[in-house]
Amino acid sequence: xxxxxxxxxxxxxxxxxxxxxxxxxxxxxxxxxxxxxxxxxxxxxxxxxxxxxxxxxxxxxxxxxxxxxxxxxxxxxxxxxxxxxxxxxxxxxxxxxxxxxxxxxxxxxxxxxxxxxxxxxxxxxxxxxxxxxxxxxxxxxxxxxxxxxxxxxxxxxxxxxxxxxxxxxxxxxxxxxxxxxxxxxxxxxxxxxxxxxxxxxxxxxxxxxxxxxxxxxxxxxxxxxxxxxxxxxxxxxxxxxxxxxxxxxxxxxxxxxxxxxxxxxxxxxxxxxx
Ligand SMILES: [Zn+2]
Ligand SMILES: [Zn+2]
Numbered sequence: 001x002x003x004x005x006x007x008x009x010x011x012x013x014x015x016x017x018x019x020x021x022x023x024x025x026x027x028x029x030x031x032x033x034x035x036x037x038x039x040x041x042x043x044x045x046x047x048x049x050x051x052x053x054x055x056x057x058x059x060x061x062x063x064x065x066x067x068x069x070x071x072x073x074x075x076x077x078x079x080x081x082x083x084x085x086x087x088x089x090x091x092x093x094x095x096x097x098x099x100x101x102x103x104x105x106x107x108x109x110x111x112x113x114x115x116x117x118x119x120x121x122x123x124x125x126x127x128x129x130x131x132x133x134x135x136x137x138x139x140x141x142x143x144x145x146x147x148x149x150x151x152x153x154x155x156x157x158x159x160x161x162x163x164x165x166x167x168x169x170x171x172x173x174x175x176x177x178x179x180x181x182x183x184x185x186x187x188x189x190x191x192x193x194x195x196x197x198x199x200x201x202x203x204x205x206x207x208x209x210x211x212x213x214x215x216x217x218x219x220x221x222x223x224x225x226x227x228x229x230x231x232x233x234x235x236x237x238x239x240x241x242x243x244x245x246x247x248x249x250x251x252x253x254x255x256x257x258x259x260x261x262x263x264x265x266x267x268x269x270x271x272x273x274x
Contacts, residue, residue: 009041025139032120049163079109103160175219176203202240228255
């Protein structure tokens with residue numbers, strides 16, 4: 001499935017414009033609803049360019065501000081507007097003298113979302129008793145808010161380039177032998193150690209980035225000793241594998257080992273007696 005969020009946002013925005021143009025105050029609630037849908041759609045569109053980095057549990061996040069915060073954790077420039085230009089460098093590493101612009105992208109950023117999305121929400125409901133006592137919904141305020149949002153969303157949807165998303169990525173095979181799936185991770189600028197979780201199995205890794213750019217991946221594992229005290233063989237387990245009920249056959253002595261909870265006395269038992 002590849003939903004066309006920009007198209008859906010355009011359709012919602014058009015419906016909002018129709019409601020606003022009716023001139024009827026009560027219909028502004030429907031405009032507010034459509035504008036909220038447009039904000040959701042442009043934010044989901046932005047999230048689409050982070051699809052492979054987004055932990056699967058975040059796919060259920062529907063509130064635009066929460067989703068944008070997740071994207072900002074992945075990339076601090078996720079909600080920044082920008083211009084895409086290119087040019088031929090005379091000298092490698094030195095910006096080209098002549099740049100050609102491909103276009104600018106206006107992103108509906110977190111500040112825009114915070115300032116508008118929730119404020120529209122109160123107009124989707126009947127005025128509360130308190131609001132009724134002070135005259136009900138302030139339609140004039142809502143109309144000017146709707147007009148402002150139409151201008152902003154029009155600019156976002158008119159951007160000739162969109163979903164600009166640059167970054168340095170690393171790709172490796174999950175080091176959990178039972179998984180081995182391809183793991184892809186953005187490497188934030190200037191971060192020497194980047195924790196990475198395999199979305200497929202939950203195994204934790206750390207990518208170490210040297211100043212030269214060389215990357216090494218190491219699994220975050222723990223030595224777990226065989227249950228047979230005479231064996232002493234230690235197996236390396238990922239943290240997500242150390243859970244009650246997990247078992248394995250020791251490759252050294254063949255003992256079936258199982259992880260379980262145990263209760264320990266906090267102080268020597270004899271001190272508590274009596
Ligand atoms: Zn894995
Ligand atoms: Zn053993």
